[in-house]
Amino acid sequence: MLEVQLGALDAGLPPGVEEALDLVAAFDEALATGLGRLSQQGAQAVTGLAAAVAASPLGDRDAEAAEKVATGSVAGEHLTILAGARAALLGAVADALLARLDEALGRSRAPWEEPADGEAAAVPENLLVGCRSWLHEVAITGWRGVGHDLVAASDQAIEAMLAEPALRRPAVLLDGLAGELRASSPVATMEKLPARRWADLWTRALMLTQPGWSGAGDPGVPVSGRLLILGADVHEHATAVQLQVHGVLEPKDGGTPRLVRTAVSATKVDTIVGPAVWGVLQDHPVLLGALARHLSLDLTDMPLLASGDLLWDDAKAAAGELAAPFSTARVQLAGALAPAGPPLDRHPVAISEPVFVEGYKAAKVDGGLEFRVGGQAITVTTDRLPGCGPLTPQLLATSTACIGLLRWDGRWLLQPLAVQSTVKRQPVAAHTGDWALGPTDPKVVKSLARSGDAVAVLRERAGRLLRK
């Protein structure tokens, strides 16, 4: 990224974004105290949210739902409709932000094409009903009224959903939310609430548990070619981990190289943290090997979803030659065609665009870090460095080149995936996925050995106790 690109990116918020976010914030505030007994301010927040989508197909239903909720006669479907308005508003914000990003970077993006319907997985409807009614109850009560009993009431539904692979997305989401609520219970004692965050998770959970949302609708289109890895992003909460690899796909039949991603995920427990999380992802040795050894991957008929995600299958990939991510970022990234996200998934949180930055000066600001390119600067997410990789704030502070993801959370942020740096006058490169086959830093190897193999111990206990 150049100085002029950073400047264009940061030239104020796109029109309408601030107003939309204010409406969302007012609704989130109402959700904190509960939609069951709204103050006048809360009633205004709910009608304001509905008014914002008045011109959309949701308009009439939202106006009706807002009126009912504002006058205190709350039914589950009203809450779902309001959640839909909130999701639509944030989707529009995400679109505006992404358009700004594309313009600033000169990135070309393919238009969204609705994929062909695949076989919708049969989902037990009663599971979704149970989940939705818990979400409705939470909204009526408000976050401030959440305590141990209300959190525990979600246990059964979440456990049943986890066992259903087609419902993995809502299950993992709700498990993450329930974990935060459990740790924060009774929520009334919290000084301040993560209001936006919890409302986001609540909204998304309601969207994913609607009847008819199958989650596995897109069967993908088989693609072949060479995948050049840019970097790995790791997502993690107490009971789940996801590795998302960003790369450039050179199609075998020629054509424009494309920006693609692929994700592999697993459920885990909270005591599997740091480099130990790689242990639960070992079902994908080809992908992990390519990450750790910086190899390209030759793909044969790997399904590519309309969202730009490869549906990873180790059997359809073979390790290729050495391909340094920094070479890919320097040479291939700028010309690659980016995908559009599925409409339902659009949210500022989902913006994660690979970029390459060099020629910057790292500067410490207020306990954080920013990269300064000429007269422009971007904040680096030093709080978003995974415990399973070698990147540290110290390494970033001395770095000279960086592959990262552009993100937005109130402002533009750079999340590093890899850096080049100078340590003791030697050039070094560190990537998030370097330890995918096990840590290479002797100190980390030692501390990992000290805590023992958590997965093995728990599997032994499970074998002895679970099937009695």
Add this chain to the structure above:
Amino acid sequence: MNADPTAWERRSVTLVVPPVQPRKLAKVPFVELADGRLQGVVSSGSDIGRVYVSFIAAGTHGFNCSTNNNRPCGGLYSSPCKHLNSLVAEAIVQYGAGRVARYLRVDGAETIESSYDLIRALNGGHEPGSAAVVFSRFLRHLGYLELPATTAPVAEMHWFPSTGAVR
């Protein structure tokens, strides 16, 4: 940090629950702060097939220890048994002494540094209770490692970035 006081409330991604620290799991495979208790499962020292379920309630500090079949622990009198001691020690490794002490609402939580300090600060007694709830949470905990892995992208995980790189 943004100067705007509402900035934190308006962030989608923020750390609500700090990640726990890794620890040896052989002796105490399961520890959690949940349901208003510090609770967990301690492997028996003598019988590989037996586990003890131990808990300490927040606030009242009532404690109990029994096998998963609700047979009372032989070492439990008016003071905590060795299983409860192990539970507290491992909870402190996992969560840090401050977080455990605050959760249990121990007086002078900020001064607690070790499991010795914490056990001494408890002011409750033996309080019989069923092991079933805790044991079933442990079985559920183990179940996470038995679930099949998936490769469909989970877009929702973008709300949960991995954190915790060595600082």
